[in-house]
Structures are given as structure tokens and as C-alpha cells.
Amino acid sequence: xxxxxxxxxxxxxxxxxxxxxxxxxxxxxxxxxxxxxxxxxxxxxxxxxxxxxxxxxxxxxxxxxxxxxxxxxxxxxxxxxxxxxxxxxxxxxxxxxxxxxxxxxxxxxxxxxxxxxxxxxxxxxxxxxxxxxxxxxxxxxxxxxxxxxxxxxxxxxxxxxxxxxxxxxxxxxxxxxxxxxxxxxxxxxxxxxxxxxxxxxxxxxxxxxxxxxxxxxxxxxxxxxxxxxxxxxxxxxxxxxxxxxxxxxxxxxxxxxxxxxxxxxxxxxxxxxxxxxxxxxxxxxxxxxxxxxxxxxxxxxxxxxxxxxxxxxxxxxxxxxxxxxxx
Amino acid sequence: xxxxxxxxxxxxxxxxxxxxxxxxxxxxxxxxxxxxxxxxxxxxxxxxxxxxxxxxxxxxxxxxxxxxxxxxxxxxxxxxxxxxxxxxxxxxxxxxxxxxxxxxxxxxxxxxxxxxxxxxxxxxxxxxxxxxxxxxxxxxxxxxxxxxxxxxxxxxxxxxxxxxxxxxxxxxxxxxxxxxxxxxxxxxxxxxxxxxxxxxxxxxxxxxxxxxxxxxxxxxxxxxxxxxxxxxxxxxxxxxxxxxxxxxxxxxxxxxxxxxxxxxxxxxxxxxxxxxxxxxxxxxxxxxxxxxxxxxxxxxxxxxx
Numbered sequence: 162x163x164x165x166x167x168x169x170x171x172x173x174x175x176x177x178x179x180x181x182x183x184x185x186x187x188x189x190x191x192x193x194x195x196x197x198x199x200x201x202x203x204x205x206x207x208x209x210x211x212x213x214x215x216x217x218x219x220x221x222x223x224x225x226x227x228x229x230x231x232x233x234x235x236x237x238x239x240x241x242x243x244x245x246x247x248x249x250x251x252x253x254x255x256x257x258x259x260x261x262x263x264x265x266x267x268x269x270x271x272x273x274x275x276x277x278x279x280x281x282x283x284x285x286x287x288x289x290x291x292x293x294x295x296x297x298x299x300x301x302x303x304x305x306x307x308x309x310x311x312x313x314x315x316x317x318x319x320x321x322x323x324x325x326x327x328x329x330x331x332x333x334x335x336x337x338x339x340x341x342x343x344x345x346x347x348x349x350x351x352x353x354x355x356x357x358x359x360x361x362x363x364x365x366x367x368x369x370x371x372x373x374x375x376x377x378x379x380x381x382x383x384x385x386x387x388x389x390x391x392x393x394x395x396x397x398x399x400x401x402x403x404x405x406x407x408x409x410x411x412x413x414x415x416x417x418x419x420x421x422x423x424x425x426x427x428x429x430x431x432x433x434x435x436x437x438x439x440x441x442x443x444x445x446x447x448x449x450x451x452x453x454x455x456x457x458x459x460x461x462x463x464x465x466x467x468x469x470x471x472x473x474x475x476x477x478x479x480x481x482x483x484x485x486x487x488x
Numbered sequence: 489x490x491x492x493x494x495x496x497x498x499x500x501x502x503x504x505x506x507x508x509x510x511x512x513x514x515x516x517x518x519x520x521x522x523x524x525x526x527x528x529x530x531x532x533x534x535x536x537x538x539x540x541x542x543x544x545x546x547x548x549x550x551x552x553x554x555x556x557x558x559x560x561x562x563x564x565x566x567x568x569x570x571x572x573x574x575x576x577x578x579x580x581x582x583x584x585x586x587x588x589x590x591x592x593x594x595x596x597x598x599x600x601x602x603x604x605x606x607x608x609x610x611x612x613x614x615x616x617x618x619x620x621x622x623x624x625x626x627x628x629x630x631x632x633x634x635x636x637x638x639x640x641x642x643x644x645x646x647x648x649x650x651x652x653x654x655x656x657x658x659x660x661x662x663x664x665x666x667x668x669x670x671x672x673x674x675x676x677x678x679x680x681x682x683x684x685x686x687x688x689x690x691x692x693x694x695x696x697x698x699x700x701x702x703x704x705x706x707x708x709x710x711x712x713x714x715x716x717x718x719x720x721x722x723x724x725x726x727x728x729x730x731x732x733x734x735x736x737x738x739x740x741x742x743x744x745x746x747x748x749x750x751x752x753x754x755x756x757x758x759x760x761x762x763x764x765x766x767x768x769x770x771x772x773x774x775x776x777x778x779x780x781x782x783x784x785x786x787x788x789x790x791x792x793x
Contacts (some may be wrong), residue, residue: 280779284786287525287581291721292782298714299775361547400514419589426586454751456601462593469587470575 169366169434173347175441180336193404198444199339200400204348205424205436207393212422213431215386216395218466221277221293222421224300225391227413228273228397229266234316234408238263241319255306259322259329259338262399270395271388278387282380294415299471301413320482322403329403339400343437346393351433353389362386394421427468434438438476492626494514503632505739506639510694511716511721512731513646514687520726521662521683522577527588528568529691529716530709531595536692537699537708538599541608541755550613554696560624561692562685569684574677592710600706607703635697636655643732644692650728659683663726715742718774722781724791734788739772745773 176199183191204226211217224472232301239246239255246253281292304314320331329335353359365372365379372379411417420443426438446464449455470481497620499640513528539560567619568591576584611617612631616768619627658679661669670676695709702708725728750766769776781789 212582216718218585220585280783284782287519288721288782288787290525290585292778293717293719294714295721295775295778299772302771302775303768306764306771308764314677415710425578426582430582445775456597458593459597459601460591462597463595465590466572467581469590470572473583480589 163421165432165477168477168481172434172437173344173440176343176437177336177338178250180333180340181261184333189332192336194444194448195333196339197338197401198441199253199336199343200397200404201421201443202440203343203346203400204251204394204397204421205428205440206343206350207390207395207460208421209390209425209431209433209436210353210393211387211390212425214277214354214366215362215383215390217282217383217387218290219293219387219390220290220415220418220422221280221295221297221448222391222394223413223415223417224277224293224297225270225299225394226272226401226417226421227297227304227339227408227410228270229400230402230408230412231316231398232266232269232395233322233399233402234261234318235267235310237314237318237322238310257320257322257326259403261321262403263396266395266399267392270398271392273395274388275384278391280385282383282387294418297413301410301415301479304410304413311409313410315407315411318402318406318408321406335404337344339404342396342400346396347433347437350393354433358382358385369432413480419466423465427465427475429477432475432477434455435477437477442476493747495622495624495626496628497626499632499636501740501743502736503636503639503739505736506636506643507694507698508712508715508719508739509639509643509732509735510690510697511712512719512735513643513728514690515716516660516720516723516726516728516731517683518687519720520621521659522573522680524573524576525581525584525588526573526687527585527713528591528595529687530713532561532688532691533600533695533709533712534595534706535564536695536703537610538603538608538695540696540699541704542603544610545608545715550611550616550640550700553610554693557692557696558689558709561695562689565688565691566681566685567686569681573684574680577680586742596706603706605706607705610699610704612700631700635701636691638697642693646690646728652710655679655682670677683782715774718778721788722778724785724788727788727790730788730790741777742774745770749773 180195240257327334369379424439428435497699536557540557543556545570616631616781719734723734749770752764
């Protein structure tokens with residue numbers, strides 16, 4: 162346990178330290194990469210609440226990631242063209258304020274997770290995996306065929322949104338925002354895991370009947386976890402869209418769902434810092450292997466296969482031993 | 489909407505559904521017998537299409553291309569089963585999803601490496617090219633009719649295989665109780681490899697047949713894979729009959745939805761927005777169908793418990 166705590170501290174500091182070194186070396190591209198890792202880690206932290214804690218294998222988290230992205234894209238595109246989003250029954254203007262956009266992304270993703278979760282959680286096992294996948298695809302095809310916001314081509318936002326007191330176009334300042342959000346989410350996730358809610362959720366995963374006999378409803382626990390999980394991933398989507406200043410239906414694609422899952426697994430399922438380790442490793446591999454070969458995903462596939470087959474605790478499990486992270 | 493157009497679209501829907509069945513049958517068999525979710529099934533479809541396109545390019549023979557597709561997909565399936573998949577049978581679904589997702593990355597990027605990013609083309613054989621006149625004066629491409637026929641034949645063959653042969657008995661017994669049939673002396677790991685290769689061959693056949701209508705390219709298996717998942721979830725995972733009913737439902741819903749929904753919305757909306765709303769809803773229609781089915785039957789139409 163002590164080893165994992167130590168490892169967590171190293172992992173946590175790794176991102177800002179790398180960004181700081183890149184700043185000293187004047188390498189803005191590296192800062193952007195680290196920012197991307199932090200944002201993808203945030204998406205993974207979201208998924209990990211459902212997957213690691215609740216045992217809910219959602220293969221449709223791209224839905225929330227994409228909704229967060231489109232919440233940003235739609236609000237900012239209306240602000241950029243000075244047209245209101247909606248006039249009746251009441252006026253909604255577009256906005257360039259990051260905080261408002263985050264709120265919208267959280268609420269949109271949470272509502273979608275509530276609807277998707279309420280339907281999907283009626284099923285279990287493979288059916289759950291596939292129905293969440295289907296919901297993700299449903300939104301993907303909707304985004305492609307809905308022409309109002311760019312359809313297949315996506316939406317470009319020319320200027321990054323505003324955050325009070327910071328210049329968001331400066332890579333290091335935007336990194337600080339993303340990292341701050343990640344830190345808050347990690348703190349929240351650690352609180353959830355230790356709170357009565359998290360314990361009950363974990364118990365429902367192990368033995369739903371027993372949880373029911375002590376008077377709790379597993380369905381409700383899982384639904385709440387799914388909503389929190391979706392909302393966090395939605396927030397990551399808004400940040401990701403802001404990082405790229407671009408949203409497209411690709412954010413909804415099932416590859417995105419798979420990748421978010423890969424971050425969690427590469428790092429270690431159910432480990433608080435698993436997604437951070439996984440996302441950082443993913444970005445590192447993408448950058449290093451992508452420099453060697455255009456077909457770097459072959460190596461990623463082989464590595465992922467080896468992790469699944471032989472190193473089941475993921476990166477953190479391998480480095481910190483196989484104790485379960487909850488106690 | 490004329491009746492002729494409608495009949496054409498129904499035939500298109502059937503053709504699509506039959507192709508989905510070839511994919512879904514393998515998926516559902518593999519799930520039913522081995523309890524495995526195989527995301528890489530779409531990659532086997534792609535392997536079949538690429539093998540067919542390459543062999544047709546060298547020899548010019550469509551028959552040889554089909555044989556190559558079957559052989560390549562079955563061989564790839566057997567190889568993957570021996571190397572990777574058999575380590576996954578007693579793992580949980582999460583591990584299976586991830587490992588087979590990894591296989592997709594390897595297959596897709598590996599194929600891009602070998603064949604490049606440009607799509608290949610596979611021509612419809614000359615004997616089957618061109619339209620045919622159906623009763624009622626409907627002109628319909630012969631090749632698509634042949635696909636429907638081949639698909640239905642394969643479906644019938646599969647039902648016979650499972651209902652009447654010794655292998656079929658073992659497959660059904662494997663679905664019911666794996667340990668027991670192993671205890672009765674059936675070589676279970678050989679049976680698993682066989683079932684996996686059979687599913688792969690069906691996927692490869694589907695890939696080759698569809699490859700002649702669409703272009704053969706990396707990633708072509710993924711949309712079909714996801715539709716095949718929708719099919720088996722609707723039909724009930726593990727049920728071949730469910731896969732057949734589900735495929736036809738999904739094929740018809742998808743095809744007819746795209747044709748019928750935009751005019752339907754136009755009947756009560758402005759033409760311009762009706763078109764976009766109609767096509768958006770049409771593209772989601774099969775997922776809406778799936779959600780609808782699962783609300784009433786959480787384990788699919790023909791699912792067990």
C-alpha cells in the first residue's frame with residue numbers, strides 16, 4: 162500500500178514536472194501533449210468510477226465525452242457567430258466562458274448518463290456492454306447526420322474559451338487549468354471510494370443480493386455512479402474540445418470509448434491513479450512509437466494484448482504489487 | 489412512394505440482413521459456446537474481403553477469390569484462437585473486450601501496412617453482373633439476389649449442421665455445459681478452435697461478398713461488427729434463430745428507415761428540416777429498435793434466461 166501511495170505521488174507530480182521542464186526548454190508542443198494526457202486521464206477517472214468501483218463495463222463513454230465536446234462546440238460557435246442558441250421559449254446565448262461551458266457539459270453529460278444508465282442498467286454482463294456501445298453509436302450517427310453543427314466535418318472554434326484571470330491560449334496556463342480539474346476529480350474520486358456510497362457500490366458489485374438485504378438498492382447505486390462517471394467524462398470532453406479548438410463526431414466513435422477504457426486498463430483497473438498512468442503511457446507511446454512508424458497502433462495493440470494476458474493489474478499493479486487499492 | 493421502389497428497398501434490406509446474419513451467426517455461436525465477446529470478428533470480415541480482392545486481382549476468378557476469403561478468414565481465426573483467444577475463455581468480459589480490441593488495432597494497422605491506405609476493388613463477376621427482371625416488372629441487380637440466396641443457403645446449412653450432425657450436437661452440448669462434455673471425452677479445445685474458425689469463415693465469406701458491392705478497405709469490418717452486435721442483442725445472445733430474425737429486422741429497419749422516415753417527417757414538418765431530422769432519426773433507428781426490444785425483453789427476443 163505504501164508503495165502505491167509513493168507511486169501515486171510520483172504519477173501525480175509527473176505531469177506538472179514534465180510541463181515545467183518543457184516550459185524551461187521552450188517546447189510548447191510537449192506542454193500540449195502533457196495537457197492532452199491530463200485531459201484524457203480525466204476522462205479515464207470518470208470511466209473508472211463506473212468501471213473500477215461499480216464494475217460497470219461501459220463501452221459507450223464516448224457518448225459523454227462527445228456530448229461534453231459538443232456542449233463546448235455549440236455554445237462557443239454561437240458566441241463566435243453572435244447568434245443566439247435558442248430564442249423561444251427563452252433566450253439562450255452562446256458563450257465563450259469556460260466555466261459556463263463546463264457547467265453545460267457536466268449537466269448535459271449527466272442527463273444523458275441518467276437516461277442511458279436508466280435503460281442500460283436493466284441489463285447486465287454482455288448485454289450491458291453492448292447496449293452502452295449501441296447508445297454511443299446512436300449519438301455518433303446522430304452527430305454525423307445532423308447538419309446544423311457541421312455534421313461529419315465537425316465544428317472549428319477559432320479562439321480558445323476564456324477562463325477568469327488566465328490567458329487560455331498560453332499552453333502552460335491552459336495546462337494548469339486542465340491539471341487543476343484533474344486534481345479536483347482525483348480528489349473527488351478518492352472521496353467517493355471511501356464514502357459510504359462508494360463502499361456500498363463496491364459491495365453491490367461483489368454481492369448484489371447481500372446489499373439488497375441490508376436495505377440498499379443496487380440499481381440506484383449503480384445509476385448514481387454511472388451519472389457521476391458520465392458527467393466527469395463529459396467535462397473531459399469539453400476540455401478536450403477546447404484543447405483542439407475543434408469538435409467532430411469522432412469524439413463519439415466507439416474507438417474513443419475503447420481508448421478511454423484502454424487508459425484505465427493500461428494503468429490498472431480500480432486504482433485511483435490508474436487512468437493517469439494509462440493516459441500518460443498512451444500519449445508517450447503515441448508520440449514515441451508514432452515517430453518510429455506510421456503503424457504505431459500495431460505496437461499499441463501488442464502491448465495492450467500483453468498487459469491483458471499477462472500483467473493483469475496494469476502498470477500500477479505491476480509496479481506496486483497486486484493488493485487491491487481499496488482500504 | 490411507388491410500390492416498385494418499396495419492393496426494391498425491401499430486397500436491399502433483405503440482402504443487408506442476410507449479410508449481417510453471416511456475421512452475427514459466428515458472433516453468437518462463439519458467445520454461446522465459449523462465452524466470449526469477440527470484437528475482432530469485424531477484422532476477420534476485413535481479412536476475407538482483402539484476401540478475395542487480392543486473389544481476384546491475381547487470378548481474375550471470383551470463385552477462387554471466395555475460396556481464398558473463406559480459407560484466409562478461417563486460418564486467421566484458428567491462428568488467433570490458438571494464440572490469444574483460448575487464454576480468454578475463463579477471463580471476465582472486460583478482459584475479452586480489451587484483448588479483442590487490441591486484436592482489432594493489430595489487424596487494422598497490419599492490413600494498412602500490407603495493402604496501403606487506398607481501398608481495393610473487387611468486381612462483381614461478369615456472369616452475375618447486370619440486372620434481372622423480377623415478376624411485376626422490377627429490375628434488380630442479379631448479384632444482390634445471389635447474395636440473398638447464398639445467405640439463406642448458408643443459414644439453412646448452419647441450422648442443419650447444428651441440428652443434425654455430431655459436431656452440432658457437441659456445439660449444443662457445449663452451450664449447455666462445458667465441463668460435462670469435456671468430462672464425456674469430447675476434445676473441448678479442438679471443438680473451440682473449430683467453432684471459432686467456422687465463425688471466422690462465415691465472416692470472411694460475408695466480407696468477400698460485400699466487398700464486390702462496396703470498396704475493400706481497412707476499417708470496413710467495424711460498422712458491420714457493431715450492427716452484428718445489435719443483431720445478436722436483439723435476437724438473444726447465443727441463439728442462431730435469434731441471429732437470423734435479428735439480422736432481417738435490423739437489415740429491413742435500417743434500409744426502410746432511410747427511405748421512409750424523411751418523407752414521413754415531411755408530412756408534418758417543413759421540407760428542409762424534415763429531411764435532416766428524418767435522416768438523423770433513420771440513422772439511429774436500429775439502435776432505437778434495440779433499446780425498444782431490450783426494454784421489453786432484457787435478454788433479447790430468443791434469449792434464454
